[in-house]
Amino acid sequence: MTWRQLLRGRSPLARRLVVCTVLFSSAITLALTLFQLYRDYRLDVSVIESHLDQVERVHLPTIAESLWATDQNRLQLQLEGILQLGDMHFIELREGDYVWARAGRLESANVIRRQVPVVYMHEGRRQILGTLTVVATLDDVYKRLLDKAVTILVSNAIKTFLVALFMLMLFYLMVTRHLQRIGQWLAQHEKDSPPITLDKTISTPDGDEIDVLARTLNEFRDGQAQALEAAATEHKRYESLFDNANDMVTIVEPGSWRILDANRRASEYTGYTRDELRSMTLIQLGPPESAREVETALRRLSTNGSSVYERAYRRKDGSLFPVEVSGRVVQLGEARVIENFVRDLTERHHSEQVLRERDEVLRLFVEHSPAAIAMLDSEMRYVAVSRRWMIDYGLGDRDIIGHSHYEIFPEIPQRWKDIHQRCLAGATERCDEDLFIRADGQTDWVKWEICPWRRADGEIGGVIMFTELATERKQVEAALRQSEDHFRTIFEQATDGILIVDAQTRYLDANSAGCQMLGYSREELLKLSVADTIIPDEVLRIGPEITRLQGGNVMRSEWRLRRRDGSILLGEIAAKLLPDGRMQAFLRDITERQQADDERKRLINELMARNVEMESFVYTISHDLKAPLITISGFAVLLAKDIEHNDKERVRDSIREIKKAVDGMQQLIEGLLMLSRTGQIPGEPEDVDLHALLSEVQARCASYIERERATIRVVSPLPRLHVDRPRFSQVLQNLLDNGIKFHRTGVAPVVEIGAEADKGGVRLYVRDNGIGVEKRYQEKIFGLFERLDTEREGTGVGLTIARRIVEQHGGRLWIESEPGGGSTFWISLPDSVIVNGGVGEFVRDISTPG
């Protein structure tokens, strides 16, 4: 089968390959054979030549001798001997025309001939005896060469034939049949046919060229499938773009201007269906009067390949609308078509109109603006300028429109020119204070702002300059600054607090006095509002007060403010509304004034109490002093009678009674004296050790204590007090005396003295085991001359004095008692009179048992 196919020539490629190989191989064989034959020929010829040389060298001398001896036989023999040498064909010895000897026959044309003279040396002389001609034939040589050539060619022809056959087969097996398979596959290949497979094993890891070809074809097949898919997607996308494009798109046939296709947008805009559009020409899509113009534009487009032009489209309902057409000629397969992108310009025309109007408004605005404004174009030429500009820069009535800014103001520095360039490139620049040195030497302070303005197409058309001559303003500012500084100084140095708040009562400013009064730093205060610095009870007052202020009233009232540390500041606030809606308040600390006021009230109350006391005092005194006087006067009458009756016993009694009354009066008067002294200005307070003071008091009434067999005990540590020593000693003495004096019958008096911590101070107590005091008399006994027990000595002044002294030290004196159960007199004293770390120290003392 293979062979048949081969022989039938179904593999022309193989055949051509084999023919070429055979031809090439034959040519080479031929060339090599020729070369070899030539070499053999050269070799044979050289052998012949060497024979000839041998004749000349070896045989010629003997021939010369034979010739000298004219020995013709020997000569003949010698010549025939030479003829035996290979390829010798003919030999002749001749002297002139005479032939001495000859051997062989001269028949062949292919010969090598050599003629040599026969020389004989006789007696030293060279004798030429004749000429020897030797002829060698090449016929044998040629015959050998021919044989050899035939042998080589025949054997090579057989070899080449066999090799060619083998190659033919091999080529078929290795290449041809696979190529045929690939050819068949390619011929039958369709989009989804399977990949190609070959009937062969892959010899090397990568395979041979055929494998590579098959693989490449398979890859190509895969790539092609993907490409087809991509192309399909692309097509779909194009279709979607075409249909969903914002612009109208039409495909038109050049020349006839027939609409081949139009997208959905085109239908929407024109009101024609797609099919209707497909039956129209582009020219019919416009008003008839523009037909010629449109056709010219279309011709230009189809010649130039692309063009953009504006025209009008007519809707199905006859209305017109402006469009911009961007057309280009494209190749769609075989056909050339025009592709038009058409944009509705209605909106743009409208905006351009608006922009034109805007430009006009801008120009008018600039011209009539009360500020100094100039509008310049991109060459810095005036387009519009305001009246103020002309006045500010002393331009009078000059017509500067169209003139360059730099021509009007040649003194403009390069620095400003650079700024103009930057603004023309789109920047906006401003400066609050810039110095403009005019050509005439005048200097002006200018505040300016330069910004670009844009034309209807959005391009920068030039710049607008706003300027304000600040020379005058600067002077005013300086004056204002001075006045501000002045005000600041007053503001800061005021002893009253000055507070500025906004309508929401947030602090806006405060002077240092205000900050100090409220205990905040300025920064802290400015984060607060009034409500944060007023005690909660008064916050509700703020609203109505603000309303009153805003109604134009001036407020002056007292407020309890809360400082940063929580303490309360009693302040008087005088507030009013400022023209800008803020409120200004003057704050004065009236704590001292209030204290003085309170003190005054207290003193008045005290005075009144004293007056009342004085009244009762006077009454009591007059009453109590009257009683002994009545006694004395009574006994004086009795005494007179008794003296008349000379009743000595009764006289003595009466005198004793009178004496008793006088003593009583004496005591009363002493008590009064003592009381009056306590009312006087107290002595200087000093540090007093209560233990020491108590010892002194005890020592003073030692005999009394002893007589009454009383026990005095200090039951706790006692504080050191900062008090009026003599008077405090008097208080202790009175309480100690009473404790012993009012003992129960048959019970030895025991008096205990101690101290305990009290809220904000200390409480001393003097406790006895005496008769006690009924509840209803417990306050009464502190009254002047009040005594419950007249049996025992006394004036009823002691407790009155004691209470007054304690009160003068800011303390209180009272009794706790049960009748028959002893009494406790309490003295509470404020922290201020306790020495050495106050109550804290004392409390530590009493907690350590001593």
Ligand code: ADP
């Ligand atoms: P005097 O001691 O001179 O009588 P005081 O003013 O010291 O005057 O005392 C007034 C009265 O209070 C006393 O007369 C007494 O009735 C009563 N009194 C004072 N101290 C005690 C006491 N410790 N126990 C019972 N009664 C007392």
